[in-house]
Amino acid sequence: MICSIMDVRNLPVSNAESNPNILKFIITGAIPAFANALRRTIMSYVPTIAIDEVIMVENNTAMFDEYITHRLGLIPLNSDIDDLNLQSECDVCDGAGCTSCTVTLTLTQETDLSTSLIIKSSDLIPDDHRVYPIVDEIPIMKMGPDQRLILEAVARFGNGREHAKWQPTASIGFQYMPTIEIRPGSKFSKKVVEACPRDVLDYDEKNQSINIKDLLACNLCMECVEVAEENAIEVKGDSTQIIFLLETNGALPVENIVTKASEILVEMTENFIEGFQEAVELAENEPNTMKRVVTFERIPMTGKEYETE
Ligand code: SF4
Numbered sequence: 452m453i454c455s456i457m458d459v460r461n462l463p464v465s466n467a468e469s470n471p472n473i474l475k476f477i478i479t480g481a482i483p484a485f486a487n488a489l490r491r492t493i494m495s496y497v498p499t500i501a502i503d504e505v506i507m508v509e510n511n512t513a514m515f516d517e518y519i520t521h522r523l524g525l526i527p528l529n530s531d532i533d534d535l536n537l538q539s540e541c542d543v544c545d546g547a548g549c550t551s552c553t554v555t556l557t558l559t560q561e562t563d564l565s566t567s568l569i570i571k572s573s574d575l576i577p578d579d580h581r582v583y584p585i586v587d588e589i590p591i592m593k594m595g596p597d598q599r600l601i602l603e604a605v606a607r608f609g610n611g612r613e614h615a616k617w618q619p620t621a622s623i624g625f626q627y628m629p630t631i632e633i634r635p636g637s638k639f640s641k642k643v644v645e646a647c648p649r650d651v652l653d654y655d656e657k658n659q660s661i662n663i664k665d666l667l668a669c670n671l672c673m674e675c676v677e678v679a680e681e682n683a684i685e686v687k688g689d690s691t692q693i694i695f696l697l698e699t700n701g702a703l704p705v706e707n708i709v710t711k712a713s714e715i716l717v718e719m720t721e722n723f724i725e726g727f728q729e730a731v732e733l734a735e736n737e738p739n740t741m742k743r744v745v746t747f748e749r750i751p752m753t754g755k756e757y758e759t760e
Contacts, residue, residue: 462475465643469702472621472700473696473697473705474697474698474699474706474709475696477628477693477695478692479693480691483625484629488717489695493697493708494623495611495612495618496610496712497610497611497612497708497711498530498537499530499609499617500522500530500535500582500608500609501526501527501616502528502604502605503524503606503607504604505605506603506604507520507602508602508607509599509600509601510597510600512594512598513595513598516591518592518601519602523575523604524614525616526575526589526591527583527584527701528728529582529701530582531609531703531704531707534551535551535554535582536550536608538607538608540579547627548607550578552608553604553605553606554577554579555577555583555605555722556577556582556603557576557603559593559600562598564596565596566598567592567593567594568593569608570590570600571587571591572584572587572588573588575604584755585700585702586701597614607683608629610628618697618700619734620697620699620700621698621700623696623697624692624696625694625696626693627671627688627689627692628689628691629666629667629671629687629689630686630688631669631686633662634684635683637657637683638660638683639680639683639684640678641681643675647675648670649665649669650664650665650668651663651666651669651675654760661684669686671686672701683755697709747757
């Protein structure tokens with residue numbers, strides 16, 4: 452058995468409590484490879500909606516069409532809807548693009564001879580009210596006097612494998628649970644506490660000792676070990692407990708990202724088992740041939756597609 456039964460606990464830390472976009476939890480009983488698989492699945496496979504095509508009707512501003520288009524693609528859009536098809540798998544239009552798989556956002560702005568204007572994400576008007584910019588105040592560009600910008604932006608579901616603009620997270624990572632051992636009787640200077648970038652330690656001036664104030668804030672940087680006397684403090688990472696941290700860019704609720712990634716991991720694993728069993732059966736039925744190898748042309752987000760050679 453690779454790992455014991457996993458236990459996942461929410462981590463009540465101050466910034467995660469106050470910011471609904473951040474999720475921090477501890478996984479115990481799993482190997483680091485599992486946490487890394489979860490991290491990579493979140494980054495590469497959890498689909499979100501982003502602008503992927505722009506029809507520029509008129510642009511006499513100082514910005515090139517390509518610059519504006521690139522900026523539009525990076526605006527996080529609400530993706531918490533489940534009835535918009537993947538364009539490549541849309542059975543209504545066969546992947547050509549239709550209202551069942553794409554959403555169009557229009558932008559129309561112009562200035563007169565004496566005004567200038569900052570165009571913001573809130574100026575994008577969607578034809579489906581559920582797909583809107585998560586933040587209204589994202590600046591796209593500045594228009595000078597007597598300029599006009601008219602465009603249609605087509606948004607669709609995609610994932611991080613296609614382009615980073617479809618990644619659902621602003622940041623994601625994991626680390627081992629820190630353990631800090633302070634040798635009894637050791638004397639410390641205040642510099643040890645000041646060296647810590649995460650405010651983990653407290654200084655007791657009277658006894659010239661240190662205490663652990665916030666263990667979970669420790670990022671295992673070892674600065675305190677460098678500054679303290681030799682062997683006075685020992686910091687290690689416990690590989691059986693993993694602290695997992697992610698921050699959504701707003702396209703999806705942060706809990707949904709982890710749930711969706713877990714479902715995709717299960718689907719990929721089932722897909723692999725099915726393909727592997729088929730390969731074993733083929734090899735058993737044709738003992739004089741070389742063992743067949745199942746090749747995944749691509750690992751689909753849905754469906755059970757795989758091909759054999
Ligand atoms: S290892 Fe780094 S973060 Fe952890 S207590 Fe020491 S200085 Fe602070």
